[in-house]
Amino acid sequence: MTAIEWSDGAPIYRQLKERVVAMMLDGLLKPGDALPSVRQVAAEYRLNPITVSRAYQELADEALVEKRRGLGMYVMEGASEKLLASERERFLREEWPLVLERIQRLGLSLEKLLRGNGGAQ
Numbered sequence: 001m002t003a004i005e006w007s008d009g010a011p012i013y014r015q016l017k018e019r020v021v022a023m024m025l026d027g028l029l030k031p032g033d034a035l036p037s038v039r040q041v042a043a044e045y046r047l048n049p050i051t052v053s054r055a056y057q058e059l060a061d062e063a064l065v066e067k068r069r070g071l072g073m074y075v076m077e078g079a080s081e082k083l084l085a086s087e088r089e090r091f092l093r094e095e096w097p098l099v100l101e102r103i104q105r106l107g108l109s110l111e112k113l114l115r116g117n118g119g120a121q
Helices: 012-025 038-045 049-061 079-105 110-115
Strands: 065-068 072-075
Touching: 012 049, 012 079, 038 049, 049 065, 049 072
Parallel strands: none
Antiparallel strands: 065 072
């Protein structure tokens, strides 16, 4: 994992979980890859191990990683496809309506947006 800037906007366990999700979506963590150990992540980022465990448990609850007794947590087959599907659904449900509203408010057309000049003449 790389350096992480923690924000005050969300619990750290959720931010850590989102970082792992991003690594899966970016292909940095692939099916069968082991997640860094709870102790390793806690030490590296100066976190309470319970915080790291909570993030990992949420990933396991969502069937994105599996716990292998005595071995650690591993990315499951199909995790990135599952994430892409849920992220697309969330984008269309939560973000796209706001983007569309903004596009309409600014008087932009699909043609202008696809030309890439943002409507400049």
